[in-house]
Amino acid sequence: MPLKSYGVLAGRAAGRRREGGSNTPHYQVHLVDDARVSYRIAVNVKSQQAPSELLQLVDEDFRHPVTQALPQTAGGWTALPSRPGGQALDYIRGNLFDPAALRPLPPDLPGVDNDLADKLDHYVQRAIADPTAVVYAFGERWGPEPGVPDKIFGFRPGNGVHDIHMNQGNSQRFRGDDGVWQDGGLLLRFPAESRWVAIFLAFQSQAWHTDDITGHSLDGAPARPGTGEEPVRVLAALVNPAGPAPESGEVVTLLNASPGAVDLTGWRLADQHKNAFPLPAGTLAPGAALAVAVGPPFTLGNEGGAITLLDAGGLKVHGVSYTVAQGRREGWTITF
Numbered sequence: 001m002p003l004k005s006y007g008v009l010a011g012r013a014a015g016r017r018r019e020g021g022s023n024t025p026h027y028q029v030h031l032v033d034d035a036r037v038s039y040r041i042a043v044n045v046k047s048q049q050a051p052s053e054l055l056q057l058v059d060e061d062f063r064h065p066v067t068q069a070l071p072q073t074a075g076g077w078t079a080l081p082s083r084p085g086g087q088a089l090d091y092i093r094g095n096l097f098d099p100a101a102l103r104p105l106p107p108d109l110p111g112v113d114n115d116l117a118d119k120l121d122h123y124v125q126r127a128i129a130d131p132t133a134v135v136y137a138f139g140e141r142w143g144p145e146p147g148v149p150d151k152i153f154g155f156r157p158g159n160g161v162h163d164i165h166m167n168q169g170n171s172q173r174f175r176g177d178d179g180v181w182q183d184g185g186l187l188l189r190f191p192a193e194s195r196w197v198a199i200f201l202a203f204q205s206q207a208w209h210t211d212d213i214t215g216h217s218l219d220g221a222p223a224r225p226g227t228g229e230e231p232v233r234v235l236a237a238l239v240n241p242a243g244p245a246p247e248s249g250e251v252v253t254l255l256n257a258s259p260g261a262v263d264l265t266g267w268r269l270a271d272q273h274k275n276a277f278p279l280p281a282g283t284l285a286p287g288a289a290l291a292v293a294v295g296p297p298f299t300l301g302n303e304g305g306a307i308t309l310l311d312a313g314g315l316k317v318h319g320v321s322y323t324v325a326q327g328r329r330e331g332w333t334i335t336f
Helices: 116-129 172-177
Strands: 007-016 026-032 038-044 054-059 076-079 102-105 134-145 157-160 185-190 195-202 234-237 253-258 266-272 276-277 287-295 305-310 316-322
Touching: 007 234, 026 116, 026 276, 038 134, 054 316, 116 185, 134 195, 134 266, 195 316, 234 305
Parallel strands: 038 157
Antiparallel strands: 007 026, 007 076, 007 134, 026 038, 054 102, 054 195, 134 157, 134 185, 185 195, 234 253, 253 287, 266 276, 266 305, 305 316
């Protein structure tokens, strides 16, 4: 079954603590919301299963439609429905980042800037020093626990969020936590810089092709692709054609970057609400581009969105996203 209480916590960073010498160390963050309620964010920095190093990716200039849906204040905990088109995260379906860019890091090593705790500490300390910064922690809620002090920071009642990582495609041991649109992560908003920083974490034991209902790994599916290994990619999109609404003429351009021809029969595009549009049957030659005129129910909204390319078996081949600023540029084609 999926996580029992998935959502996002918005608060201001008030403290942090590194843990070491444990089989399950965490990087602990103390957040306080605008109502002065305290929470502890427990971020895994080591896996219980080999390989023990977590996969991590930090985007220091994160631009994605999900940021438009989040509250701008430190409003505390918000329970989220696990579905597309809202605030929920899904590492596979949400096109939040390129999975090939994930890199493993050890949990805690002597020295400076050489482990996952160091990386987390760098951004959390920036948030602590900036009273306008807001931290958004996606994961599973625990508490409040009346009369029980927090075991790390001592505030009462105990209260917090964990599972700040990918929560699907798990190995058999943690298969019960699988679900779609319930992944964890940290987003940090720095208003003075007009910047969002995103931190995404996953275990090396997790799969990158999962069932659309259960979030369980798909047997026989390919592994997480390396950089540049996607044979066909979403190259560009005209999401806001010139002219008054309702618009027509939206176009998605694909590129076959591989050295071999690719049969697109049965392939399809999906928008951020999972509406599908079939690609024309036929073969795309090596190095060739294909401009696909798309239409309902598939739609490219001007307020930001996502485009996912699926093969004939329904497996994700490539995916991109675009922001409201990009979507509102009438007549411009967005390149990815």
